[in-house]
Amino acid sequence: MATADTSTFRGRLDDFGVTVSEGPPAACASLIDDAAGDPAVGVPLGESGPDALEGSAASLPERVATDPTTADLRAAHTGVTAASLGIASYGSVAVEADARGTEPVSLFVDRHVVVLREADLVPDVPDAFAWLGPRARDESTDVVFATGPSATADMGGLVHGAHGPKEVHVVLLRDGDGDSDAPGPADGDGDAPGSTDGTGVDG
C-alpha cells in the first residue's frame, strides 16, 4: 500500500483521537502489550481478521485471555482483535464478526486495541465496499467499519464511550517481516482535515 495512504490513515486516526503504534509483525505482541490495559481479553490473530495473519509472526501477548468467559469479557478493560481492512481516507477499521467473538470483544470493553496490516489499507470508501460486496453475498459476513471511539452528543456535549469503547488504539503492522527500510512517518502529515464533533446519525 502506498505510503501516502498510510500517512493519510494516520492523520485521520489522529483527528479522531485514536492512538497508533507501528512495527513489523514480529513486534506485534510487544506493541499490543504496551497498548492494552488490564485485564485484557482477545481473539487470536488470524481467527480474528484476515487469514494472512494466521501463521505470521504477529501474535498476542500471553496476558491477553484468548478464550474468555462472559464474566471475563464483562470484567475486561481492553479487548484485542484484528481488523480485516482499513480505509485510509476516513481512518476507519473494518472489524468482522465471527464465532470467536471478535464483535463483543471489541465492543463490551473500555479500550479496543485493533491490529491492522498495512497491506490491508485501501484508499477510500468505494474500495472498501468493493471488498465487502462479494464477502457479504458469498459468506454472509458481518462487518463494522469503526472510526474512532464510541461517541454521543445526546447529553449536552460530546462524550466518548456512550456504549462502546472509550478509547481505540491501532497497531499497524508494516508489510514484510523486519523491513526496517520502510518506516512509516512518525506523525500523520497527510491532507486529512480536522474532524468534527457532533452526535451520531443513528438510523
Next chain:
Amino acid sequence: MSSDADAAGDAAAGPNRETKAERIRELLATEGDAVAENTRGFNAGRYESTGRLDDYEALKERAREIKEDAIERLPDLIDEVRETVEANGGTVYLADDAADANRYIREVAAEREAGRAIKSKSMTSEEIEVNAALEGDGVEVVETDLGEWVLQLADEEPSHIVAPAIHKSREGISELFAERFDLDDPPETAEALTMFARERLGDLIEDADLGMTGANFIAADSGTMLLVTSEGNARKTVTATDTHVAVAGVEKLVPTVEEFAPFVELIGRSGTGQDVTSYISTLTPPVASPVPDFEADDEPLADGSGDDREFHLVLIDNGRLAMRDDETLKETLYCIRCSACSNACGNFQSVGGHAFGGETYSGGIATGWEAGIEGLDTAAEFNDLCTGCSRCVPACPVGIDIPWINTAVRDRINRGEADPSQLDWAFEELVPDEEPGGLDLSTRLVGNYATLAEWGHRTAPVANRLANFGPARALAERVVGIDSRRELPEFARVSLVEWFDDRGGSAVDPDEADREAVVYPDTATNYVDVDRGKATVRALEALGVHVRVPDLPGSGRPPLSQGMVATAESAAEDVYAGLAPHLDAGRDVVVIEPSDLATFRREYERFLPADSHERLADASYDAMEYVFGLLEAGGDPAALRAPAEGTGPVASGARLAYHPHCQARTVEVGEYATATFERLGYDVRVSDTECCGMAGSFGYKSDYYELSMDVGEPLREQFGDTERTVVAPGTSCTEQLDALLESTPMHPIEVIAPRE
C-alpha cells in the same frame, strides 16, 4: 361591518389559528434555544464537512441515481431480498401497515418468550408505534440510544429525526434523571450523564431477550443491512440478544452492497456534519457472533451460540408503495433521513420538530412522509412552516426538491379543504386565479399579490392611506391574518413601466449598444420599489446596454408560495408568452427580484415545455450577475458608482453588510453581488443566515410573526450594530431587515448604479 366580511373572516381564521400561534410561541420560549444551537451547529458542520469532499456533487448525483433506480425496481428488490435473507437463515415479512407489522413482531416476541426488548434508534419503529404494541403484551421495551432513552423517561416525542432529544438541555436531562431515579445528587456534566446512562442501560441490555433495530439501507443482493450509528448501542442490541428484529421501510432497499458507498460518505456529513459516524455496521444476519450469556457468565463466550440466532426483517409498506405511484410523493422515497433539510431550515432551527413535524417525521421532507403515510390532514398541520426558501435543496444529498413537495401537497390541501359555501364573489376582481371557489381568503389574497399590487398602484393615494389606517389594519388582521405589527408596502403612483415610457425608452441607442436586455418589471419593483428598477436601468445603460422595460405579468411566485399551482402555471405561460419575442430577438432578461429569477430557473421547469424553460432559464440573469458578466466582458467599472461616492441616501462609505436572498443562494447567484462589490473596491461582509425569516408573505401572517422575527434573530446579531450599509436584494428580506435593524436596506444594484 357586513355579514360577508364576517363569513369570510370565520372561514379564513378557522378554529385552529389561535391555537397554532400559541403553540409556536410556547415552543419558541421552551425549546427554541436548545434546538437553534444544535441545528445551527449541525448545519455549519455540514458546510465544513461536505466542503472537504473533492467530489461532493458527483457523490450526490450517484446517490440520487441509485435511489431512482432502486425505487423504480422496488417490487423486484423486495422479491430478491426475501430470497437472500431466507438463504442466510432469516425471515422476511412484508407488512401492509403498522398494525400488520406490530402483529408480526408481537408474535415473534411471544414465540421467543421475550420479557424485555431493547431497541436502537429507528424512526420507522416510531412510525408504527411498536413500543406501545409490545408493552400491551407485557413486554418491557427499552430504548438504548441515549437521546431516545431520555425521551422515553420523559414521555416525550422526538423533535429531530436524527438527534431526537435536541430540544432537551443538559440541565433538563439532569433534572429528569433526578426525578425518575430519585437521586439527591444527580449527574450534571455531559460526561457524568453519559456514564450514568451507560451503566443503567448496560444492565438492561445484559438481560434483554429481543433486539430491535432499524436499517439505514438494505442490499437486496445479499440481505446485508447497513446501520449508521455512533454510540455502539445498535451493535450491542444485535450482539447481546439471540433474536434480531429489523424494522425498515421498503424504500431502504438498494440493489447491491457496492451501492452503499456514496451514502456512507454523504449521510453523516449531510446530517450532523460528521465526515463519518463512529460505527457503520454492515450486517448480513443472523450475525456470526456468539450470544454473551450474562447469567451463566462463567461459560466460554465462544460457545457456538451464534448458530442459534434468529433474524426477522420486517419491511414496512404503510403507504409507501402507493407513494411510489404518486408523481409528487414518489421523490420522498429517495429520502435517506439524514436531517439536512431540518438543519438548513430557518423555521426548523427556531421551533424544531415539535411544531414543524407530523406524527413521526419532522422538517421539510416530513410533508412528503406524513402526506403519504398518515394523510393530508396530518401534513396540513405543519405544512405552512415550509416557506419555500429552498435552502434545503442544495443540502439534500439525494437532490429532492423538498419545497416542491411542500407546494404540491399544499395545493392538494387547498383543494381538499376548499369550502364551496365561502362567499368570495366580492373579491373576484382582486383574486382572478385558477383555484377552486372557497379557498382560504388569506391564501388567495397573497396568491393574487400581482393583481392586488396593480390595483394598489392605480389607486395609490387611497390604497396607501387605507392600508396603514388603524381600523383597516385591524380588519386585515382579523379577516386575512396579516399581522398589524408589519409595515405594509406602499404602492407607487408611477410604475417602473410608466416611468420608462415617460422618459422615452432606453438612453442607449440600439445601434450603439453592445447588448440588448429586457429588465423584468417584477410586481414589487414595478408597483412598490420603483427606485431599484430605475437603478437597474441606469447601471445597465452605463455599461452600454440597450434596455427595454415591457409590461409583463407577475412571475407566479406568490401563488406558488400558497400552493396555488394552477395559478402559478398560468402565470408561467403568460410570462413566457410575453418574453418569447424578446428571446427570439436575442435579448437578455435581467431580473431584479431574486425569487422571480429562482422561479424562472427552478419551478418553470415544471410548468413550461422543456425547450421553453431552458431558453428562458439560459437567457435570464440576476441583475448583479448580469453586471458582473458585463464587467468580465470588458465593461468599464468606472461607469458604475465607486465607493468614494458614497453608498447612497442612507449612509456613506465603502463598507457593506450584504444578506443574499435564500433562493438566490440556491440558484447560485448570490455571490455575484459580492464579487462585483469587491471588484469596485467595496468592503463586504456577507451574512451566513440561511433565510431572513420573512420568506415572501410568511412573516406577514399573524400566526407566524414571532417565529419569523426569531428566524431573523441571527441577522440582527450579525448586523445589528454594524455601521455598514445594509444591502439585500429581496423585497421581503428588505421589510424583515427593516424591522430587525431599523434601517432600510438597499438593493445591491442601487449601491453601484450611477446616481440619477
